[in-house]
Amino acid sequence: MATVELSHLRKVFDGPARSVTALDDVSFEASGHTFVSIVGPSGCGKSTLLNILAGVEEPTSGRAEIVEGDRRARLGYVFQAPRLLPWRTVIDNMMFVQSTHDQATRERAEHYLEMVGLADTRGAFPGQLSGGMQQRVGIARAFSIEPDALLMDEPFSHLDAITARTLRRELYSMWMATKKTVLFVTHDVFEAVELSNRIIILAKGGTLRRDLTIDLPFPRRPADDKVALMKTEVLRQFEELDLVAS
Amino acid sequence: MYSTLRAPRAPAGSSGLVRLLTSPRAARLTAPLLILVAWQLVAPLIGSRLLPMPIEVVEEVGVLALEGTIWSAFGTSLMRLAVGLGLALLVGAPLGLLLGVSSRAEAFAHDFIVIGLTFPYLIWGILVSMWFGFGDVGPILVVFIAAVPYVMVNTAEGVRDVSRDLLDMARSYNVSRPHVLRHLVIPSLSPFFFAALRYGLANGWKGLVLAEVFAATSGAGWEIAGMRDIGNAAGVVVYALYFATFSILVERLVFGRLSAWVFRWRPRQPGAARATAS
Numbered sequence: 001m002a003t004v005e006l007s008h009l010r011k012v013f014d015g016p017a018r019s020v021t022a023l024d025d026v027s028f029e030a031s032g033h034t035f036v037s038i039v040g041p042s043g044c045g046k047s048t049l050l051n052i053l054a055g056v057e058e059p060t061s062g063r064a065e066i067v068e069g070d071r072r073a074r075l076g077y078v079f080q081a082p083r084l085l086p087w088r089t090v091i092d093n094m095m096f097v098q099s100t101h102d103q104a105t106r107e108r109a110e111h112y113l114e115m116v117g118l119a120d121t122r123g124a125f126p127g128q129l130s131g132g133m134q135q136r137v138g139i140a141r142a143f144s145i146e147p148d149a150l151l152m153d154e155p156f157s158h159l160d161a162i163t164a165r166t167l168r169r170e171l172y173s174m175w176m177a178t179k180k181t182v183l184f185v186t187h188d189v190f191e192a193v194e195l196s197n198r199i200i201i202l203a204k205g206g207t208l209r210r211d212l213t214i215d216l217p218f219p220r221r222p223a224d225d226k227v228a229l230m231k232t233e234v235l236r237q238f239e240e241l242d243l244v245a246s
Numbered sequence: 247m248y249s250t251l252r253a254p255r256a257p258a259g260s261s262g263l264v265r266l267l268t269s270p271r272a273a274r275l276t277a278p279l280l281i282l283v284a285w286q287l288v289a290p291l292i293g294s295r296l297l298p299m300p301i302e303v304v305e306e307v308g309v310l311a312l313e314g315t316i317w318s319a320f321g322t323s324l325m326r327l328a329v330g331l332g333l334a335l336l337v338g339a340p341l342g343l344l345l346g347v348s349s350r351a352e353a354f355a356h357d358f359i360v361i362g363l364t365f366p367y368l369i370w371g372i373l374v375s376m377w378f379g380f381g382d383v384g385p386i387l388v389v390f391i392a393a394v395p396y397v398m399v400n401t402a403e404g405v406r407d408v409s410r411d412l413l414d415m416a417r418s419y420n421v422s423r424p425h426v427l428r429h430l431v432i433p434s435l436s437p438f439f440f441a442a443l444r445y446g447l448a449n450g451w452k453g454l455v456l457a458e459v460f461a462a463t464s465g466a467g468w469e470i471a472g473m474r475d476i477g478n479a480a481g482v483v484v485y486a487l488y489f490a491t492f493s494i495l496v497e498r499l500v501f502g503r504l505s506a507w508v509f510r511w512r513p514r515q516p517g518a519a520r521a522t523a524s
Binding site for chain 1: 411412414415416417418419420421425429430433434509510511512513
């Protein structure tokens, strides 16, 4: 069971003219089969938070890590853009991130490709796929390493509404099937309500302003009254906070 | 006021033949044909001592081919070109990598590269003849000098072009360094590597022929100098033709095919191969 631990996390980017605080004293914990959405306006440090957890960036101070028992957790990362290697086929893109390259690993990769409905495209190059299909490959890639936890950085924001809805449903069933800890960054409050059982709201300047538990049964249909009411409630709280004041 | 856009209509009386004759494919053939006609018309005005008639050149092609010096001359030149270019890649690629990752190295090398790119081959040709006399070393060195700045500049450009996003992706998945180098860095360098090879080859050739005039007693450049000495304009033109043919063959048979294979992942037309389902 993976545990996400953030303790007084702070990140400052030093620019030539002035330094920018991306995250300011952020602390929270999450563990087990949970779906945490991190919501906030642009520039609130959402992506930076994921990058620090993934080890791509270093914190200025404080601590941020995801552990599985007493070791560092294995992480799958889904980005805003698919970030596939254009010169490698779909299946080779999935194999690129694996730590072993035997037959069993390949079969596992193919299994997840099948889960996102793309078994037929294994030999295709990313440039031959639509944006939605590429993003699906990115999702399958993240699941295929059988991670302890998943980091997702606005994975559906570049897609059209219909494709995004389909992918949200697929993500939900994969989350249910695999019981992973998911950290999901979005600027879309409605998307957060549909997917998560916890929503963390960050304000500009990277301060944690709300930590909401979304106590609604799954699966959540967008048109469901309770879901709609919850969306309105969260949006109200969201707007109440003056998130972009500097 | 509004207007309707209509598809342009083919001119009256057009046939498949006309379309074929005006196609880009035909244009590639009409270009040399036109040059040949112009040549045939102009040559008599100048006189064959200075500009031979096309037929004289054709005869000379036969004479030189049968005699055999042209083959050994080109063989020698090609060997020098291959060695010089190979060395330029071997030395230039790692240096280019260094320039790409270190701004200090780039600042250090900047002026040398500018000089390298613009320095006249004539000076190198004369210098190497003074340093190394007549032989293989001088011409090979000039090929190297002519090609190496292009290899360095293009490799450095390629390194700077490697996607930060893809590198971060690889890092977040803990992909090993050798794996990243082999499957991410080198493939994204390949367009630049092709450019390096093309420019290196083109400039290597130019430098080589010049160097052979001054610093060799064999090879195409030296043979051409000999033709000039005996006043055989047709012979010079024949050598020029061989160079032209060689460039086109290398472009079509080697670079064209190699790049089609290396870049087979690129969609042929934007959107053409796109799958419809999402």
